[in-house]
Amino acid sequence: MLDDFLVRAGLAAVGLSLATGPLGAFVVWRRMAYFGDATAHAAVLGVALALATDLPIGLGTLTVALAMAVTVAGLSARGWAMDTTLGVLAHSALAFGLVAVSFFPTVRTDLSSYLFGDILAVSRAELALVWSGSLSVLALLVWRWQALLTATLSEDLAHAAGIRPDRERLVLTIALALVVAVALKIVGALLIAAMLIIPAATARSFARTPEVMAALAIAIGALSGLGGLGLSLWQDTPTGPSIIVVAAGLFALASFRRQN
């Protein structure tokens, strides 16, 4: 069954949404959208780093995404003007990455697969990586769930209950870097943040508790993944962007329902 590239692609999309659903909910609640962008864009630089040092691509992207996420988290804890700082970091990371990657002619040809993903070319090994990475992120979030939620609602309440908000922020930072490394192959660096935000924002309209919102975000993410695959096959469109197009369509429908 796994021999079929379509089955692998479908499984990869579903696996990824296990992590992007709940993590995306936190990105929405904590207003970390730009944070996600900066981390995702840094992944392109990670590709260049991996090629230069002959390391696996996944390891390179994970390292650089983690470095970027920790930097951004550190800056935000020190109370910088985050909007501007993140804008600078997100776009510079992308630009540096693109310039660095251009030194490797082999990548130059399929640069678009790093920017927009190449889910139809997911191998068995990559599929295993997507699932293990996503399940790790999901397990991490479930483990820290109560503390993360408390710290997200109010850092003061968290403090008073003996929870350290900075440690919970680090948990999200690490989870974000992991998701970026895992999602690069599927939706690409430019659209990872969309995969985090859009399903979670869509789920918000239907949820009365944080858990329901996170679970719905998983379902909507998976649905978008499969729908995007279908759209891509049917109209021969690039798959990563097709997934986001379906997600955006669902979001529009949900917003319409909310207004009525």
Next chain:
Amino acid sequence: MNLITADHICVRFGDVEVLHDINLSVQPAEIVTILGPNGSGKSTLLRALLGIVPVAEGQVTRMQGLRIGYVPQKLTVDRTMPITVRRFLSLPTRVSDAAAVEALDRVGMAGQGAEQMTTLSGGQQQRVLLARALLGKPQLLMLDEPTSGLDQPGEAAFYRLIEEVRAETRAAVLMISHDLHVVMAASDRVICLNGHICCEGTPRVVSNAPEYRALFGLGTQGALALYRHEHDHAHADGHPHHHHDHHHAPDQKHEHDHA
């Protein structure tokens, strides 16, 4: 046995010293109210005791394993976060449905567990925050202007509830208020704060203390003159952090020496 002790603590935000040389301690089953004008550092003191704000000097000591129930002045729930009152009560420690129902009933929010936190009024939110704090079976309740969103009957009921909780559980209460008259009946001890501790004692002692009157400017100069005091207070002379040594015996008339 002190539940919590502040030993000569100072808190600075940048170059500004917000709290200067604060000493205070809270004993079990005691109700202590911190009074002070806006910007006097009341909330900061509470937050320093909780460890949210770091102290620049001095030390905060808590009894080992002290359970604190904290009710902040306000909770801003982001509109993107769907969360019911019931779910909120289970953060960070999960509580049973029966306990949640009882806690809501107790604070006058019976049957409102299914409401979204974002739709509550300020007063309702404070009740829910109190219910959540009580569910943790606190030994020390710390309340930051807990009645600011309540109307007068609500306020009276609130202080009755605090008295009940204290009587039943022997929990101590440390709360912030800006109105001495309201807390008069409920407090064992009042601490008057303006960057430093100006005076403290029973509500009666504090209400008669010249420092308190200077700080809150009760009435006009003429009215102030009705209260005979031996020396002018230093707050108006442009040295707000001027230090005084205070010596108190319980329930004794307030006395102070200029340092």
